[in-house]
Structures are given as C-alpha cells and as structure tokens.
C-alpha cells in the first residue's frame with residue numbers, strides 16, 4: 001500500500017491569482033515535502049482558500065504548480081484528482097442526497113478499475129473491488145470511533161456539523177491521494193473535537209500515506225501537527241519556517257493583531 | 261413484508277402477461293400505450309431525476325427513433341430487430357450530440373434551449389421529403405413472418421412489454437452501480453464531483469445516450485403500432501407530458517417513472533371525457549404534488565437545500 005519511493009511532493013512557484021482587478025495571490029511559492037503535514041496560516045481573506053483552489057484547478061492561476069515533478073498547468077479539476085489530489089472544503093460540501101457510506105465510497109472513484117459495463121453487470125471482479133473499498137471505508141471511519149460507523153447508512157445531511165466534517169475527511173482519504181489539501185478542517189469544532197481531530201489526522205495519514213497541506217486558523221493545531229508553516233497576508237507569503245519561530249515573528253504578530 | 265412484496269410482484273407479473281388473453285381490445289390498446297411511454301419516462305428520469313439535467317426535448321429523441329424506423333421500412337425490407345437497433349442507435353447519437361453541444365448550458369437555461377430542440381426536430385421533418393413532410397410516412401409494417409413480427413395487438417403488447425422491461429432493468433442496473441452514484445454526485449454538486457475525478461461532460465453525455473436509446477426503442481415500436489409516423493406525434497406537448505410523468509411519479513425513482521406513465525396515459529384514457537386535458541391534469545397534479553409531496557409519489561430525491 002505505502003508508496004516505496006515516497007511521492008506527493010508539491011512545488012508551487014510564484015503563483016498569482018486575480019479576481020478582476022483584485023490580486024488575491026501575488027507571487028506565492030510553497031513546497032510540501034512527501035509525507036509531511038505542511039501548514040498554511042494567515043488572517044481572514046489572506047488567500048488561503050484561493051491557494052487551495054489554484055492547486056486543485058478550480059481557480060485559474062499563473063505561475064507553476066508541480067506534483068512529483070509533473071507540471072499541472074492547464075489540467076482540469078478531474079484530471080488533477082486522477083493524478084492524486086484530494087481536498088476538503090472550508091464550508092463542508094457533502095452529496096446531500098446520499099448516505100455517509102456512499103459519500104465516502106465516491107472518494108475512491110479515481111482508484112476504481114472496473115469500467116462501466118463491469119460495474120453495471122456487477123461482474124465478480126467489480127463486486128470484489130467494491131467490497132475491498134468498502135472494507136477500506138470502514139477502516140477509515142473506525143478512526144473516528146463510534147461517530148460514523150453505526151450511522152453509515154444515514155443521509156449525510158442529517159449529521160451534526162462535526163460529523164459531516166469527519167465524513168468529508170474520510171472521503172478525501174478514500175482517494176488515497178498523493179497530496180491532500182485540508183481547508184480549515186477544525187473550523188466550527190469545539191476544543192475537545194479539535195484536539196481529537198489533531199490526533200486522528202496523523203492516524204489517518206498512517207493508514208493512507210499522503211502529504212498534507214493544512215490550512216488552519218488554530219495555532220495549537222499547527223504547532224501539534226506541522227513541521228513547516230507558511231504565513232499568508234494579503235496574498236503574499238510573509239514568512240515561512242517552523243511553527244514556533246514563525247509565531248514569534250513581529251510581522252506575524254502584526255498580521256494577526258486583533259485576530260488571535 | 262418481503263414475502264408480501266414478492267407475492268404482489270408475481271401476481272402483478274402474471275396479470276400483465278395474461279392481459280392479452282383476458283382484457284378487451286381497448287384495454288390492451290391503452291396498456292400498450294402506457295408501455296410505450298415507460299422507456300420515455302425512465303430515460304427522462306435518468307436525465308432529470310438522477311443526473312439533475314433539466315431537459316425538455318424528449319419527444320425529439322422519441323421522434324428520431326420513430327422516423328428512423330419509418331424511413332428504413334419504406335426503403336428496404338428490414339425486420340423488427342434491426343429497426344429496433346437502428347432506432348435506438350440513431351436516437352442515442354442524437355441524445356449524445358444534444359448533450360455535448362449544450363454542455364456549457366446549465367439549469368433553467370438548458371430547459372429553454374431544449375424546448376427549442378422540439379421545434380428544430382419538427383422543422384426538419386416538416387420540411388424534408390425523406391420524412392414525408394407534414395403528412396409523414398405511412399404503411400409502416402414489419403415483414404410477414406419475420407422475427408418479432410408484430411402483427412396482432414397481443415404481439416404489440418408483448419413487444420412493448422419486452423422493451424419497457426428491458427429499460428427498467430437497464431435503468432435499475434445503472435442506478436445500483438457506482439455510476440448511479442456518480443450521476444447523482446454530478447447532480448448534487450458538480451464541483452465537488454470534479455474534485456473526485458468525476459467528469460461531468462462524459463457522464464451527462466452517456467446518460468443522454470442511454471436515454472436516447474430507450475426513447476428510440478419506443479419510437480420504433482410506436483411507428484409499427486400506428487403504422488405511420490407524423491410530426492404531430494412528437495411535438496413539445498409530448499415532451500411536456502413525459503416531463504410531467506417524471507415529476508409526478510418521482511424524480512430519481514424507476515418505479516416512479518412507471519407510475520407516472522400509468523397516471524398520465526391510462527387515467528385520462530379511461531376517463532374518456534377528460535382525455536383532451538391530460539396535459540392539464542398533469543399540471544394540476546404537479547401543483548398539488550409540489551405542495552404535498554415535492555419529491556413525487558415514489559420519489560427518493562428530496563432537495564434538502
């Protein structure tokens with residue numbers, strides 16, 4: 001399962017994003033090392049979500065983005081997913097009409113080998129494949145203890161906020177991505193749930209080896225999980241480094257003034 | 261409960277299979293008409309209910325199927341199985357083409373554009389010689405003694421039943437596979453679906469192709485059933501009727517499609533005095549449903565937003 005030559009290196013060089021006349025990202029360069037959890041912090045409106053949108057291809061950007069040496073260039077959103085990008089959304093986006101399990105299973109779409117006819121005819125091979133993925137989904141859900149497993153056939157819309165987040169996170173891990181982009185996964189969670197999730201994320205990462213780009217507001221989460229962090233402010237990366245050094249930097253304190 | 265369900269299904273199947281033996285010719289005629297609409301409603305439901313595409317041009321696909329059979333039969337000696345295949349193929353191609361050419365148009369806009377599809381189709385058949393222009397094509401009959409030779413009302417009934425059953429099975433098989441979830445993912449949130457690697461354009465085109473093939477099969481049987489095809493059988497009212505079947509029966513539900521076809525074809529037929537009003541009855545039903553049960557009688561997809 002684990003990739004022998006650890007993949008999932010993201011190199012973003014000098015990317016710019018404009019919304020009309022407004023420049024949301026202005027020459028940002030970041031790097032995510034294989035298997036790492038790399039943080040991105042910054043005040044509201046500093047361009048963190050825009051960065052994730054640019055990497056996943058949702059937002060057009062200039063500059064270069066490479067995943068394991070491959071230039072993503074003009075590749076479409078689904079093509080990038082096939083290459084091994086997965087993400088969660090700041091405002092949770094689950095498939096409303098589907099159960100928790102169906103939501104999570106869809107995450108594995110890029111890995112499924114049985115084609116249309118095999119799936120529709122339910123050949124033994126396609127059934128085995130589904131069973132295998134389903135077992136995998138249950139393993140991922142079990143990381144959250146009894147929170148998702150007993151409810152997996154319920155509609156995702158009926159879940160609590162924190163549980164919907166957990167479903168979204170499971171769905172993203174199901175893709176076994178090279179790089180996972182998490183957009184404020186702890187937002188809206190209480191301190192206890194936040195603490196739990198910062199222990200569960202490395203557990204999930206152990207099950208599914210992947211690099212993670214973690215956008216987060218909560219400093220203690222960044223401290224606990226990240227070895228390296230970038231600070232965005234007004235679309236510019238003002239500093240990078242290990243979380244503790246970065247936090248004591250005067251520019252960071254200033255950018256966060258009144259926020260933290 | 262499960263046993264009761266099976267009993268109902270078996271009894272239902274026996275009744276349907278024996279219908280030609282026990283019913284009056286008129287009832288058999290109406291039943292055949294209902295069955296002709298089942299593949300249409302099922303296809304429309306795959307497009308609109310499961311994939312979330314507001315398309316209002318289904319009669320054009322139906323018409324392509326019927327005219328394909330009409331033109332083939334008037335030019336060459338060809339049996340029923342081949343015309344079924346040809347009609348399904350032609351309508352599938354048109355469905356694919358419609359989906360691909362309108363891929364950038366969404367929601368209500370697509371609804372309006374696909375209304376235009378009905379008029380384009382009518383303009384083409386009304387102004388072409390191969391289609392018999394406004395009078396249409398006549399004397400469409402299968403070769404005597406050929407395979408599936410549809411010559412008696414009972415045989416028409418069984419052929420329509422076979423086609424409808426095939427479409428039900430195909431639709432159920434698609435919806436139960438992971439591609440059923442993929443369609444629904446594209447319907448629920450196309451952007452999120454894309455971040456999972458689901459490609460909206462080929463998924464929608466594929467569904468239009470499948471629904472087109474189903475409509476083509478119905479069109480083929482209709483051409484034999486009426487013995488003729490004409491522009492009046494495929495106007496926008498027919499598209500609206502098919503659309504209503506899906507809304508009433510239930511978006512996203514195969515059994516709902518069947519129910520919708522029964523309600524909007526059989527009920528007005530048996531209430532002869534109101535037959536002229538079947539579109540209007542559908543409209544009233546929709547208004548009532550939207551208030552009482554917006555997901556349709558047997559619908560599963562409830563817009564929770």
Ligand SMILES: Nc1ncnc2c1ncn2[C@@H]1O[C@H](COP(=O)(O)OP(=O)(O)OP(=O)(O)O)[C@@H](O)[C@H]1O
Nearest residue numbers: 019022024042043044045046047048049050051090
């Ligand atoms: N689609 C858009 N059109 C125009 N402006 C946008 C758009 N999306 C974001 N912006 C603007 O770009 C800037 C960066 O937004 P972005 O969402 O990337 O910030 P963020 O760092 O994720 O903030 P938050 O912490 O609030 O999530 C903001 O000023 C925002 O108002």
Ligand SMILES: [Mg+2]
Nearest residue numbers: 048049050090
């Ligand atoms: Mg954001």
